[in-house]
Amino acid sequence: MKEVICICCPKGCHLQVDEEHDYKVTGNGCPNGLAYGKEEITNPTRIVTSTVRVTGGIHPRCPVKTDKAVPKKLVPAVMEALNDIDLKAPAAGGAVVIEHVCGTDANIVTTRSI
Amino acid sequence: MYDLVVIGGGPAGLAAAYQAYQHGLRNILILERDKELGGILNQCIHNGFGLHRFGEQLTGPEYAGRFIKMLNDTNVQVSLDTMVLDVTPDKKVHCVSKKEGYRIIDAKSVILCMGCRERTRGAIGIPGTRPAGIYTAGTAQRYANIEGYMVGKRVLILGSGDIGLIMARRMTLEGAKVLACVELMPYSSGLTRNIVQCLQDFNIPLYLSHTITDIQGNGRVEKVIVAKVGPDRKPIPGTEMEFDCDTILLSVGLIPENELTRQAGIEMDPHTKGAVVYENMETSIPGVFASGNVVQVHDLVDFVSGESELAGASAAEYVEKGEPESGRVLNLQVGDGVGYTVPQRVRMGNVDKNVTVSFRVRRIYGTSSIVVKSGDTVVARFKRERMTPGEMEHITLPRVLLEKAPQDTLTVQAEEAQKS
Numbered sequence: 001m002k003e004v005i006c007i008c009c010p011k012g013c014h015l016q017v018d019e020e021h022d023y024k025v026t027g028n029g030c031p032n033g034l035a036y037g038k039e040e041i042t043n044p045t046r047i048v049t050s051t052v053r054v055t056g057g058i059h060p061r062c063p064v065k066t067d068k069a070v071p072k073k074l075v076p077a078v079m080e081a082l083n084d085i086d087l088k089a090p091a092a093g094g095a096v097v098i099e100h101v102c103g104t105d106a107n108i109v110t111t112r113s114i
Numbered sequence: 115m116y117d118l119v120v121i122g123g124g125p126a127g128l129a130a131a132y133q134a135y136q137h138g139l140r141n142i143l144i145l146e147r148d149k150e151l152g153g154i155l156n157q158c159i160h161n162g163f164g165l166h167r168f169g170e171q172l173t174g175p176e177y178a179g180r181f182i183k184m185l186n187d188t189n190v191q192v193s194l195d196t197m198v199l200d201v202t203p204d205k206k207v208h209c210v211s212k213k214e215g216y217r218i219i220d221a222k223s224v225i226l227c228m229g230c231r232e233r234t235r236g237a238i239g240i241p242g243t244r245p246a247g248i249y250t251a252g253t254a255q256r257y258a259n260i261e262g263y264m265v266g267k268r269v270l271i272l273g274s275g276d277i278g279l280i281m282a283r284r285m286t287l288e289g290a291k292v293l294a295c296v297e298l299m300p301y302s303s304g305l306t307r308n309i310v311q312c313l314q315d316f317n318i319p320l321y322l323s324h325t326i327t328d329i330q331g332n333g334r335v336e337k338v339i340v341a342k343v344g345p346d347r348k349p350i351p352g353t354e355m356e357f358d359c360d361t362i363l364l365s366v367g368l369i370p371e372n373e374l375t376r377q378a379g380i381e382m383d384p385h386t387k388g389a390v391v392y393e394n395m396e397t398s399i400p401g402v403f404a405s406g407n408v409v410q411v412h413d414l415v416d417f418v419s420g421e422s423e424l425a426g427a428s429a430a431e432y433v434e435k436g437e438p439e440s441g442r443v444l445n446l447q448v449g450d451g452v453g454y455t456v457p458q459r460v461r462m463g464n465v466d467k468n469v470t471v472s473f474r475v476r477r478i479y480g481t482s483s484i485v486v487k488s489g490d491t492v493v494a495r496f497k498r499e500r501m502t503p504g505e506m507e508h509i510t511l512p513r514v515l516l517e518k519a520p521q522d523t524l525t526v527q528a529e530e531a532q533k534s
């Protein structure tokens with residue numbers, strides 16, 4: 001049994017994950033916890049949010065995110081990839097900045113227009 | 115003359131203005147001192163907003179963006195770069211901007227949505243020198259996420275509020291070393307999910323029941339001494355730890371920004387440090403409403419929007435029909451273990467089916483109940499599995515139960531379940 005705290009919503013349920021019985025999850029307040037508990041033990045993933053450089057906008061940085069969760073171990077590599085980006089304003093919200101970042105199926109998208 | 119002037123264009127102001135428009139007001143003005151709408155959400159680039167409302171994990175700018183887009187399809191007017199200086203009891207709003215100079219705007223109704231500012235009191239109490247390198251977590255967040263500056267390389271965080279936790283992750287991802295998060299209380303005031311994904315993910319230790327006892331450095335922070343505290347919250351000699359760091363971030367709470375509210379002579383609540391509000395978010399001045407962080411410190415923006423929609427709808431009703439029927443007035447009081455309640459007053463004449471009350475408990479509770487009493491009579495009881503000061507509680511009181519209250523005061527209290 002492993003204990004995992006679900007981070008899918010602010011409730012923060014304390015999940016019990018049974019590795020010996022197909023990662024059966026108990027203690028979840030809703031169905032999202034079932035998938036999260038299993039994934040957190042087998043292949044933990046995270047959404048990455050950060051900023052990229054932008055010129056010509058009202059601010060020098062534009063916020064971005066991965067549009068899907070990426071494997072936790074790739075988070076530093078994703079951050080690294082963002083350093084090479086130089087956006088030009090105006091840019092729309094939701095615009096793709098990097099496709100398939102670090103070989104994942106996630107894209108980096110802007111989270112505001114600037 | 116405007117039907118409604120909204121002060122502050124954060125999530126509270128946006129939702130209030132939009133809802134007032136939906137309820138028929140056509141002459142609405144939002145006054146915002148920043149150069150864009152969105153309030154604090156613009157710097158909260160992490161995700162986790164909007165789960166209740168949109169069923170999605172949005173980032174702060176995305177959440178604000180949805181409301182701004184909705185407003186763009188209305189004729190609600192916005193004045194940016196405009197600082198409100200005064201609101202008078204007869205609803206004249208004094209403001210100043212570079213473009214239009216000093217203006218006095220007449221309003222039929224006003225909604226106060228000025229949000230919060232970060233507490234720095236924790237800093238003033240800390241002994242030691244006064245070097246550079248000490249920031250509030252929100253200031254560091256603005257620098258990092260909007261202006262594009264990193265405030266330091268080796269960071270210690272004092273206080274475990276959500277902003278501090280979020281910044282621990284943010285600074286780490288940007289290449290800084292976050293040495294520890296130090297919390298005076300025996301529990302964190304932040305959300306559990308933030309402790310997991312912002313501290314545990316990066317092996318950042320959280321020292322509960324600890325505080326900073328000394329800050330050293332000439333010009334810039336060089337060293338910080340941290341010690342364990344006893345139940346009296348006083349440092350215990352001999353437990354000191356040294357941290358070599360160049361930066362301290364303070365995440366020691368938020369204070370509602372209520373200078374305007376106080377100047378207007380609106381009745382204040384010493385518990386929330388915000389205005390006393392009725393069931394429809396109206397303050398002690400008829401036609402002046404308040405919502406969002408200026409009324410009570412929220413951790414979830416979804417509830418800010420909900421509360422503000424109520425304020426917006428109520429303002430529209432006030433403009434169209436005048437003050438609501440008062441009827442009997444119930445006063446809500448804080449009982450054992452409860453820090454405050456919002457609303458503080460309920461006019462039964464204006465209650466349709468029920469009233470939602472929000473509050474925070476003062477310590478961690480396991481299996482417990484929230485008990486609402488009037489004198490010795492229990493009016494309502496709600497079961498909870500767990501309550502913490504870091505998470506706001508909500509209860510819905512049906513009108514039929516409120517009518518049974520023998521006295522005009524209602525006490526809200528928390529009770530731990532009896533262990534069998």
Ligand SMILES: Cc1cc2nc3c(=O)[nH]c(=O)nc-3n(C[C@H](O)[C@H](O)[C@H](O)COP(=O)(O)OP(=O)(O)OC[C@H]3O[C@@H](n4cnc5c(N)ncnc54)[C@H](O)[C@@H]3O)c2cc1C
Pocket residue numbers: 121122123124125126127145146147148152153154155158161162163164196197198199227228229230252255276277280371374405406407408411412413414415416418
């Ligand atoms: C760092 C941080 C992290 C957070 N993380 C989360 C999260 O992960 N998930 C979540 O759901 N919620 C989160 N929240 C909470 C949520 O963002 C806030 O509760 C919400 O922004 C409050 O909205 P508001 O409109 O009341 O205040 P604000 O957003 O502060 O807006 C107030 C506005 O009023 C303006 N104003 C103030 N005074 C004047 C004046 N005199 N004249 C003109 N304009 C004025 C200000 O410029 C500002 O734009 C977080 C909050 C903070 C601070």
Ligand code: SF4
Pocket residue numbers: 006007008009010011012013027028029030031032033034036
């Ligand atoms: S299990 Fe469901 S209710 Fe519990 S924290 Fe996860 S998402 Fe929230």
